[in-house]
Amino acid sequence: MKRKAAEEEQETQVDFKATLVVSKCKCPTGEDESPSKVSPLLPLSDDLMEHVLKFITDHKDRNTVSLVCKAWNALEASGRQRVFVGNCYAVSAQRVAQRFPRLKSLSLKGKPRFADFDLVPRNWGAFVLPWINVLSESHPFLEELRLKRMTLADDCLELIASAFPQLKALVLTSCDGFSTDGLASIAANCRHLRHLELTENILNHKSGAWLRAFPVSCTSLVSLDFEDLDHDDIDFEALEGLISQCNNLRTLKLNRAVSLLQLQLLLAKCPQLIELGTGSFSPGVSREEQAKLGDCFGKCSQLRTLSGFWVVAPGHLSVIHPLCSNLVSLNLSYSPICDGELSDLVSQCPKIQKLWLMDTVEDKGLEAVALSCKELRDLRVYPDHTRQGQGVSEEGFIHIAEGCPNLRAILYFCNQMTNAAVDVMARNCTDLESFRLCIMEPAKPDHTTNAPMDEGFGAIVRHCKALRRLSLSGWLTDKAFEYIGQHAKKLERLSVAFAGESDVGLQHVLRGCLSLKKLEIRDSPFGDMALLSGLHRYESMRSLWMSSCSVTITGCQWLAHHKPRLNVEVIQKRDKDNSTLVDSVYVYRSVAGHRGDRPSFVMAL
Amino acid sequence: MLVEGYQKLHPLSSSPAVVMEQAEQVKQSFLDFMKQKPSFSPTWSPAGEASSALSKSSSSVVMSSDENLHHDAHQAHSSSNPCESSSESRPVLKAHDYIGLEEVSSASSSVNENDSTSDVEDTDLRLGLGPLKDDRSTWRRVPLLELELLEPKDKATSTAQGSQHASASVPTSSGAVPPPKNGIKRAFGEALGEAKPGVNMASSAFMQSGQSEHQHSAFLSSWPPSKVDGIYAKMGGKMSMDEPEMYGSALAEPPPAKDQVVGWPPIRSYRKNTLAVTHSQPAVDGEGISAVYVKVNMDGIPIGRKVDLNVYRSYESLLTALEEMFYSPSNGNCKHFLRNGVFVLTYEDKEGDWMLVGDVPWGMFVNTVRRLRIVRGSEATGLGPAR
Numbered sequence: 001m002k003r004k005a006a007e008e009e010q011e012t013q014v015d016f017k018a019t020l021v022v023s024k025c026k027c028p029t030g031e032d033e034s035p036s037k038v039s040p041l042l043p044l045s046d047d048l049m050e051h052v053l054k055f056i057t058d059h060k061d062r063n064t065v066s067l068v069c070k071a072w073n074a075l076e077a078s079g080r081q082r083v084f085v086g087n088c089y090a091v092s093a094q095r096v097a098q099r100f101p102r103l104k105s106l107s108l109k110g111k112p113r114f115a116d117f118d119l120v121p122r123n124w125g126a127f128v129l130p131w132i133n134v135l136s137e138s139h140p141f142l143e144e145l146r147l148k149r150m151t152l153a154d155d156c157l158e159l160i161a162s163a164f165p166q167l168k169a170l171v172l173t174s175c176d177g178f179s180t181d182g183l184a185s186i187a188a189n190c191r192h193l194r195h196l197e198l199t200e201n202i203l204n205h206k207s208g209a210w211l212r213a214f215p216v217s218c219t220s221l222v223s224l225d226f227e228d229l230d231h232d233d234i235d236f237e238a239l240e241g242l243i244s245q246c247n248n249l250r251t252l253k254l255n256r257a258v259s260l261l262q263l264q265l266l267l268a269k270c271p272q273l274i275e276l277g278t279g280s281f282s283p284g285v286s287r288e289e290q291a292k293l294g295d296c297f298g299k300c301s302q303l304r305t306l307s308g309f310w311v312v313a314p315g316h317l318s319v320i321h322p323l324c325s326n327l328v329s330l331n332l333s334y335s336p337i338c339d340g341e342l343s344d345l346v347s348q349c350p351k352i353q354k355l356w357l358m359d360t361v362e363d364k365g366l367e368a369v370a371l372s373c374k375e376l377r378d379l380r381v382y383p384d385h386t387r388q389g390q391g392v393s394e395e396g397f398i399h400i401a402e403g404c405p406n407l408r409a410i411l412y413f414c415n416q417m418t419n420a421a422v423d424v425m426a427r428n429c430t431d432l433e434s435f436r437l438c439i440m441e442p443a444k445p446d447h448t449t450n451a452p453m454d455e456g457f458g459a460i461v462r463h464c465k466a467l468r469r470l471s472l473s474g475w476l477t478d479k480a481f482e483y484i485g486q487h488a489k490k491l492e493r494l495s496v497a498f499a500g501e502s503d504v505g506l507q508h509v510l511r512g513c514l515s516l517k518k519l520e521i522r523d524s525p526f527g528d529m530a531l532l533s534g535l536h537r538y539e540s541m542r543s544l545w546m547s548s549c550s551v552t553i554t555g556c557q558w559l560a561h562h563k564p565r566l567n568v569e570v571i572q573k574r575d576k577d578n579s580t581l582v583d584s585v586y587v588y589r590s591v592a593g594h595r596g597d598r599p600s601f602v603m604a605l
Numbered sequence: 606m607l608v609e610g611y612q613k614l615h616p617l618s619s620s621p622a623v624v625m626e627q628a629e630q631v632k633q634s635f636l637d638f639m640k641q642k643p644s645f646s647p648t649w650s651p652a653g654e655a656s657s658a659l660s661k662s663s664s665s666v667v668m669s670s671d672e673n674l675h676h677d678a679h680q681a682h683s684s685s686n687p688c689e690s691s692s693e694s695r696p697v698l699k700a701h702d703y704i705g706l707e708e709v710s711s712a713s714s715s716v717n718e719n720d721s722t723s724d725v726e727d728t729d730l731r732l733g734l735g736p737l738k739d740d741r742s743t744w745r746r747v748p749l750l751e752l753e754l755l756e757p758k759d760k761a762t763s764t765a766q767g768s769q770h771a772s773a774s775v776p777t778s779s780g781a782v783p784p785p786k787n788g789i790k791r792a793f794g795e796a797l798g799e800a801k802p803g804v805n806m807a808s809s810a811f812m813q814s815g816q817s818e819h820q821h822s823a824f825l826s827s828w829p830p831s832k833v834d835g836i837y838a839k840m841g842g843k844m845s846m847d848e849p850e851m852y853g854s855a856l857a858e859p860p861p862a863k864d865q866v867v868g869w870p871p872i873r874s875y876r877k878n879t880l881a882v883t884h885s886q887p888a889v890d891g892e893g894i895s896a897v898y899v900k901v902n903m904d905g906i907p908i909g910r911k912v913d914l915n916v917y918r919s920y921e922s923l924l925t926a927l928e929e930m931f932y933s934p935s936n937g938n939c940k941h942f943l944r945n946g947v948f949v950l951t952y953e954d955k956e957g958d959w960m961l962v963g964d965v966p967w968g969m970f971v972n973t974v975r976r977l978r979i980v981r982g983s984e985a986t987g988l989g990p991a992r
Contacts (some may be wrong), residue, residue, distance in 0.1 A: 117868030140988040200875040319668065341908060383870065386898065386913060387879035413870060440870045470625040497869065532632050562631050
């Protein structure tokens with residue numbers, strides 16, 4: 001049935017497009033949805049279209065459908081259940097609420113990404129409360145709320161809990177402003193809660209009592225992720241009780257307070273888990289206990305994803321060996337393990353696709369990974385927080401490049417790199433979609449040739465045709481940007497720091513990268529000319545962020561004046577000597593006009 | 606602040622080519638506007654005005670903190686570039702700008718022929734690096750690559766040498782050149798071919814040039830410190846205004862390891878805070894700037910660990926942490942295996958001797974220790990009196 005409808009839909013789309021080309025589509029301008037009214041030129045009735053549209057779920061596809069004509073726009077809008085808003089200030093909550101009456105799931109993203117690195121002052125904005133205020137009236141049957149980089153306080157969480165009784169999923173990523181009290185009100189009031197996921201939020205860990213707030217009869221949880229929480233007093237009994245009741249639990253990610261033995265107790269109650277965050281994986285236990293743990297892990301035959309490992313008692317990583325043959329995703333980025341332990345582990349994980357590590361494993365560890373993990377798609381190597389160790393270098397990079405040809409995404413923090421090594425990766429891993437290389441010293445050249453890193457990044461954009469995300473580092477001249485502008489046609493996200501020489505560089509990118517959606521730049525010598533060279537591009541991009549560059553207030557004002565549909569927000573230090581340079585400028589398209597909740601240090605032009 | 610004349614420019618039109626053209630017009634108007642303001646004089650004016658103009662000019666380059674340096678640089682080098690060309694005629698300057706519609710004068714490029722050997726300061730200018738105190742004139746970053754972006758008609762005369770000003774010139778999608786994008790591409794392609802010799806020179810230049818580390822230490826130390834401080838100050842100020850540290854359970858400040866640049870390397874503050882908490886066990890409040898990292902091994906456990914001694918203030922806290930880290934009932938330990946004598950903590954000092962931990966004051970211990978070892982109590986004989 002589904003296939004038939006999809007085929008039908010495809011055929012009719014083709015037919016329809018043909019019709020469109022020939023004749024202009026005269027759709028009724030009214031927004032009425034009475035199914036009986038059929039436009040004379042549309043070969044499809046609204047009924048049929050509605051039915052067909054149900055099978056189109058990807059939001060990009062739906063956006064495209066809604067652009068075809070007004071009738072389809074109205075139809076699509078009336079049926080859309082999942083809405084993704086990439087920039088919470090691009091559109092007003094009222095407008096979203098009006099356009100999508102059947103909205104069930106809302107995803108919102110707030111602050112610019114550089115807020116993660118303390119480049120955006122606190123209280124910048126991205127408040128959730130206005131959205132909740134609107135939606136609580138218009139969409140009381142909201143089921144899912146996914147927020148990223150937004151600010152919400154406990155009263156907002158309380159409002160969510162009380163206004164949306166049908167809430168099934170609350171996913172907070174990199175948000176801030178709330179505390180465990182807010183979580184308690186969610187736990188207590190949302191009787192149908194299935195997904196509660198907190199990832200990398202900054203919150204006030206008042207107490208572990210919020211776990212007790214779950215109703216005794218709660219059986220609905222499918223995923224529970226509270227890795228962020230750092231309170232010392234976890235109510236283990238409450239947690240245990242909760243877990244044993246929720247038979248559908250598939251994802252459980254524990255915080256640091258849960259010890260290895262407690263983990264064993266929990267696992268015994270939910271062997272059906274697919275994703276597990278292990279808690280601190282310490283303190284160590286005896287050999288017998290280790291064996292028992294190994295058995296326990298072995299029983300979790302569906303487990304595919306492991307994370308956590310906050311401390312990892314020495315030598316205890318071997319207890320997860322029974323699982324390894326099925327493991328698809330492993331996040332060890334918080335555990336400072338060495339290459340020996342890692343190679344023991346990965347040699348048993350042939351199917352692993354996602355591996356996140358800390359650079360304490362060094363190049364030898366990466367060599368082991370390259371030997372065993374041929375299916376690797378996503379590799380991240382994070383630096384140890386003290387950065388006193390040797391870290392990884394271009395040797396490990398080359399091992400990975402040669403050993404893992406299926407790589408799609410890589411994030412690599414290293415102390416030194418060479419163009420040759422990057423070239424090897426470019427030639428071997430041509431399916432790369434996301435390439436993020438961070439040479440930790442700003443503007444560092446290739447350490448063997450002292451040349452800029454232009455050629456390396458140039459090779460990447462030349463060979464990896466599917467590249468969608470790129471983060472630059474090292475010493476880069478305008479040549480690198482020229483390469484990017486020439487070759488990186490599918491590039492959507494570009495992150496630049498301490499790179500470039502002149503406005504020409506940015507101009508190359510803005511002219512050449514036609515798919516660019518998000519551009520973020522810091523500490524690079526791009527000025528007003530560069531900013532203005534993208535005048536005709538910014539409306540097709542989600543946002544542009546430039547901080548500590550050579551942009552002046554005049555340039556920003558120009559931009560704002562000539563592109564009234566863009567919001568240009570400027571942060572400028574008041575008492576700088578005589579300069580008109582701005583600290584940061586944030587440009588984004590918006591149909592909602594300038595935002596009213598700007599703090600005093602943000603100027604809207 | 607905006608001049609009314611610019612309002613006559615049309616609002617958006619739908620066709621992309623028209624949009625680009627209008628974008629060019631806008632930029633041209635911006636340039637004109639900038640020309641009118643005396644403080645916004647182009648960078649190519651003779652050295653005297655260059656410095657102040659530089660910081661305010663809308664053209665490429667530089668952080669404002671480098672103004673004075675550039676001033677000196679310009680004065681010191683008569684051959685350096687654009688000054689000459691600029692003195693020829695102001696209108697020609699417009700052409701240099703990549704937005705300009707006219708061709709770039711070839712004169713400037715030939716003048717800059719010798720710039721490949723000119724000094725470091727120029728390149729600093731371009732890269733926004735801090736003032737280089739040394740006179741490493743062999744350090745040539747660059748910009749030999751700049752001029753390739755000239756219009757096709759100019760490629761005959763242009764070479765890859767360039768000053769930063771030439772770098773600003775780029776073949777533009779002027780209305781005069783049909784399909785602007787193709788125009789640019791053509792220019793790029795041709796100019797690239799042209800630029801190859803220049804590029805080779807550049808790379809060989811790199812080979813010959815001095816160390817990078819020197820450059821970089823200068824870079825880092827002078828990386829607009831005012832900016833960094835300023836940002837910290839601002840954020841600090843802001844933070845004191847809002848509810849302070851609601852989020853603080855044990856949010857220790859991670860040690861500002863190798864550099865002091867805000868937000869670099871790009872690691873999420875969540876991650877930094879998390880790691881600082883997890884791997885510095887007793888609550889950290891203002892630990893030393895540097896970490897003293899020593900390896901700890903224990904008899905019977907093949908895997909060692911590393912600890913940062915600066916995290917602990919006393920032997921007690923060190924012992925506690927090690928007990929937690931290495932506790933393992935399989936070895937017949939009880940929880941306090943270090944204190945009850947079943948195991949003993951020893952250390953190797955700078956001279957290579959193994960000593961019992963605890964005899965010298967803590968500070969002296971931290972300075973002399975090289976590594977630690979937890980040995981069985983029965984084997985720790987001859988090491989001095991037990992505590």
